[in-house]
Each structure stands twice: as C-alpha cells, then as structure tokens.
Amino acid sequence: MSLLLETDKLSYAYHGSAPCLSGASLALEEGERVGLVGDNGVGKSTFLQVLVGLYKSHDGRITAFGQDFVTEEDFIQLRRRVGLVFQDPDDQLFCPTVKEDIAFGPLNLGYSRAEADAIVEETLALLNLSHLKERVTHRLSGGQKRLVALATVIAMKPDILLLDEPTNDLDEKTRIRLIEILLSLPQAMIIVSHDRAFREKVVTRTVKMENGQIF
Numbered sequence: 001m002s003l004l005l006e007t008d009k010l011s012y013a014y015h016g017s018a019p020c021l022s023g024a025s026l027a028l029e030e031g032e033r034v035g036l037v038g039d040n041g042v043g044k045s046t047f048l049q050v051l052v053g054l055y056k057s058h059d060g061r062i063t064a065f066g067q068d069f070v071t072e073e074d075f076i077q078l079r080r081r082v083g084l085v086f087q088d089p090d091d092q093l094f095c096p097t098v099k100e101d102i103a104f105g106p107l108n109l110g111y112s113r114a115e116a117d118a119i120v121e122e123t124l125a126l127l128n129l130s131h132l133k134e135r136v137t138h139r140l141s142g143g144q145k146r147l148v149a150l151a152t153v154i155a156m157k158p159d160i161l162l163l164d165e166p167t168n169d170l171d172e173k174t175r176i177r178l179i180e181i182l183l184s185l186p187q188a189m190i191i192v193s194h195d196r197a198f199r200e201k202v203v204t205r206t207v208k209m210e211n212g213q214i215f
C-alpha cells in the first residue's frame with residue numbers, strides 16, 4: 001500500500017475558543033477506509049474541514065499525493081481530489097434541482113455539458129437515485145438530501161472521500177445500500193461516524209480523536 005495523505009500535528013482553535021485540534025496527525029494509505037470516532041464536539045468535523053483547507057491549520061503540515069498543501073491555491077487543487085461530504089447536506093446542496101447540483105462539480109472541473117449530463121446519469125444510477133433527478137433539491141427528505149450530497153461529491157471522481165456521519169437520517173434499506181456502495185468504491189476514505197454497526201461493516205481500521213489529537 002502507498003501513502004496517499006498525511007496530516008502532521010494540525011492545530012486549530014475557533015476564534016475566542018480553546019483549541020479543538022492540537023497536534024492531530026493521521027496517515028491514509030491507498031485502499032484504506034479509516035473510521036474516525038470521538039465524543040461529540042471533540043473536533044472530528046473540524047479536522048475534516050481543516051484537512052481540505054476550509055479552515056487553516058495554525059500549525060503542522062498537510063501532505064497528499066506526494067505534495068505539501070500550504071496556500072489557498074494549493075487547497076483549491078486539493079479539493080478537486082479530496083471530496084468532503086458535509087455532516088449537514090444543506091451545506092453541500094445549493095442548486096434548484098438535483099441534476100443541477102450533481103452537474104455543478106463536473107462542469108466546474110471543465111467537463112462539457114454533455115459529459116456532465118452523462119456523469120449525472122451514471123452517478124444517480126450508481127446510488128439508485130435516478131428517480132430524484134428532476135426533483136427540487138430543497139424539498140427532498142433528510143435521507144434523500146444526504147444521498148444526493150454524496151452523489152455531488154462522487155460525481156467529481158475524487159481520489160479520496162471524507163464522509164461526515166454518512167448514515168444520519170437514512171432508513172435501514174438505504175443504510176444497507178450505502179454500505180454496499182461504499183464497499184464497491186475504489187477511493188480511500190476517512191469516515192466520521194458514531195454508527196458502530198456501520199463502521200464494523202465498512203472501515204478497515206478505526207482511530208479516535210481525544211484532546212485534539214488522533215490515536
């Protein structure tokens with residue numbers, strides 16, 4: 001296995017708050033699906049967002065695909081290859097319809113309209129969501145939004161997936177389908193999840209966040 005991504009001693013404190021990351025280090029190898037656990041509010045979502053540069057680490061180093069990521073331009077490039085599915089789908093979905101939301105990423109990456117439309121069809125089929133294609137995004141149910149948010153990230157064909165509580169709001173049938181999908185995808189993943197039964201089926205190892213560090 002080869003090393004895909006590494007964070008070395010990342011630190012982050014929200015303005016006026018105590019640090020929630022203080023020396024968070026994690027390595028992700030090709031083919032791994034790492035489960036990240038820890039108490040509520042310990043900093044797991046923050047870690048994922050710092051990792052893709054949405055918040056800037058006060059310290060430490062982020063290396064991926066053999067390169068260091070430092071500047072905002074670096075992180076724009078990183079986010080093309082590392083797809084983050086937010087805990088709250090409303091943070092991810094902003095277009096009027098499902099098909100536009102899924103096409104947005106591929107169009108932004110430079111695919112033609114026809115190519116983006118083909119990616120929309122293929123991604124919806126993969127996730128069993130073809131029936132939602134023409135739907136108004138903000139009127140979807142919580143579980144449907146969560147799957148469409150995942151679709152918007154998968155459509156960008158990232159090398160790494162970061163998933164934040166992907167089973168929230170899913171019914172049992174959809175949860176099982178999600179497990180099958182994740183197991184069939186080639187990408188390495190970091191998955192934040194409190195859902196133990198889900199983790200047992202999907203992750204290849206589990207790490208724990210505590211006191212701002214990852215063990």
Ligand SMILES: Nc1ncnc2c1ncn2[C@@H]1O[C@H](COP(=O)(O)OP(=O)(O)OP(=O)(O)O)[C@@H](O)[C@H]1O
Nearest residue numbers: 014015017020038039040041042043044045046047
């Ligand atoms: N934008 C923000 N501004 C200020 N504080 C924030 C912000 N976002 C999160 N926090 C705080 O930072 C800490 C870490 O939050 P974070 O969401 O990363 O935790 P988490 O481990 O993902 O929690 P959970 O398991 O409940 O999802 C919490 O105390 C939270 O209240």
